[in-house]
Each structure stands twice: as C-alpha cells, then as structure tokens.
Amino acid sequence: MNATSTEQASAPVALRSVLSAGERPPRPGPVSTSLTFGRRALLKIKHVPEQLVDVTMFPIMFTLMFTYLFGGALAGSTQEYLQFLLPGILVQANVMITMNTGITLNTDIQNGVFDRFRSLPVWRPSPLVGALLGDAVRYSIGSAVVIVLGLVLGFRPEGGVVGVVLSVALLLVFSFCLSWLWTMLSLILRTPNSVAGVSMMVMFPLTFVSNIFVDPRTMPGWMQAVVEVNPITHLVTVVRGLMDGSVPAGEIGWVLVSSVLLVAVFGPLTMVLYRDKK
Numbered sequence: 001m002n003a004t005s006t007e008q009a010s011a012p013v014a015l016r017s018v019l020s021a022g023e024r025p026p027r028p029g030p031v032s033t034s035l036t037f038g039r040r041a042l043l044k045i046k047h048v049p050e051q052l053v054d055v056t057m058f059p060i061m062f063t064l065m066f067t068y069l070f071g072g073a074l075a076g077s078t079q080e081y082l083q084f085l086l087p088g089i090l091v092q093a094n095v096m097i098t099m100n101t102g103i104t105l106n107t108d109i110q111n112g113v114f115d116r117f118r119s120l121p122v123w124r125p126s127p128l129v130g131a132l133l134g135d136a137v138r139y140s141i142g143s144a145v146v147i148v149l150g151l152v153l154g155f156r157p158e159g160g161v162v163g164v165v166l167s168v169a170l171l172l173v174f175s176f177c178l179s180w181l182w183t184m185l186s187l188i189l190r191t192p193n194s195v196a197g198v199s200m201m202v203m204f205p206l207t208f209v210s211n212i213f214v215d216p217r218t219m220p221g222w223m224q225a226v227v228e229v230n231p232i233t234h235l236v237t238v239v240r241g242l243m244d245g246s247v248p249a250g251e252i253g254w255v256l257v258s259s260v261l262l263v264a265v266f267g268p269l270t271m272v273l274y275r276d277k278k
Contacts, residue, residue: 030123037117037130042137044104054100055142059093063149066213074214079154086150087167087240088212093142094175095207095232099199101135102182106195109186109277118274125271132179139175143168158245167242170255174235177259180266187273206232231258 028036045051063086071081105128108114117127147155147164157164182199189195209223210232216224227233234254241248 028122030126030129033122033126034129034133037127038133039130041104041131041134045134045138051100052138052141055093055097055138056145058096059089059142059146060149062092063089063146063153067153070213082150082153082155084215084240085213086146086155087243088210088236089150090143090146090167091171091232091236091239092207092212093146094139094171095178095235096203097139097142098135098175098179099182099196099203100138101132101179102184102186102195102199103192104135105131105183106186106189106192110191114274114277118277124275128183128270128274132176132183135179136172136176139172140168143171157243159243160245163242163245167239170242170252171235171239174255174259177262180263180270184266184270184273187270187277206230211236231255234258 066085066089067078067082071078071085075081075084105114114127118124147168159167181202182195185198186195189198210227210230212232216227216233219227234251238248238251238255241251
C-alpha cells in the first residue's frame, strides 16, 4: 500500500517534469489554422469525390446544351455563340458552385462538428475561412473544366493566356467573397436542404436575369434596368472583356468594390451568428 501510494503521489510530479522539459510550442496563427481547415475541406473531397460532380458535369452540360440548342437561333452559328457564351458559362459555373459552401457547413453544424471547432484554442474564424479556401480549389477545377471544354469546341480567347488567367483570378476572388453569404445562411437555416433551396432561389434570378446567355439590348427596357444593377452582369462583362483582349477598368473596379462589400456585410454577420450559435 505504501509503495503504491508513493508511486501515485510521484506520478503528477513526473508528469509535470516531462511536460515542462521543453518549451511550449507557439500558439498557431490565423494563417496556419485556416490552411489546416482548408486541407480538411480538400480531404473531404478526396474521400467523397462525388462532391466534384457540380464542378465537372454541370458546366459541361450547360455549355453543350446552350451552345448547340440555342447557338444557331441566337447568334446565327454555334461557333459565334460559343465565343459569347463561354465566359458567361464560366461565371455561372463558379457562382453556382459557391452554394455548396453553405450546404457543407450546415451539414457539419448538424453533425456537431463545429461545436468541437469552437472549443479549440484557435483563431475563431479559421474553420469558416479554411472551408472557403478549400472551396476555392473547387472553383479552380470548375474553371479549368469550362475552359478546356471551350477550347475543344473551338473557343478562342483573343486575350490569350494572360486574359484567361486574369479573368479566372478575378472570378475566384468574387466567388470567395460571395461564399460568405451562403456561410451566413448555413448558420441561420436549420437543414442542408433548406440552405440549398434558399440559395437556389437567390442564384437562379441572379444568373439567368443577366448577360450570361443573351445581350441585354434584346430585352425589354424594364428588364435591362434590372440586368444593369445585377452584380453578375458586371462580373460577366469583365470576364468577357479580359478574354476578348480588352481591359474594362471601370467594370473591374465595380467587381472589386462589390466583392469587398460582400465580405464587409456578410463576414461580420457570419461571425456574430457563429459566436452565438447554440
């Protein structure tokens, strides 16, 4: 008994000596923790590759369907319409993909995963920022799929590689900022299905009442006014211009300002909801 008691009494001392033998590792910073959660998002794609269906099959389906069903009627030939359509499809594919951010986060919340994240001694927004960074990889994959398909079908960007790279970079920035809207909705709505339904209800008018598929000048006057204030319209104009070899500086500024506003409005709201989530 005495030997056992002596061993039990010395155990905490030995444990403290081991723990204090070296320097305490530094607390991880915002960048490292965000990248760690971003890696987690990519690992989820690795283990569930079906998540890439929306970034591969849907862009292919929309490009082929609109080019060959409506190209002749809208532009006189499928090749001419492809030159007009592909930058718009590139935008549509990416902004539609952003909805998956909210659905995935809501699923984690329902499974209790985010309750564990909030108990960790890390920068509070890092699980959200990391998830968004992981989704940025999905946007890049979707962009590559659309561009490669367009080149195979005969799309030829006069802006060359530089125009394509700049347009994709700007598109990724806007998509990342737009994702904060769906992140906020994932913290408000109760189920992944409700997040998907509300997101679709928002995105369908934004993408179809725009200049993605047709020139707004063919629309009634009142609809042209709606299209002109649609942020997706300005984004498509920028992407189309960069790929066509022009640099619409005013439109680029408008897109950047709208991206900043998206984060400035929905970022703080998301963090307040995340902090108070029960």
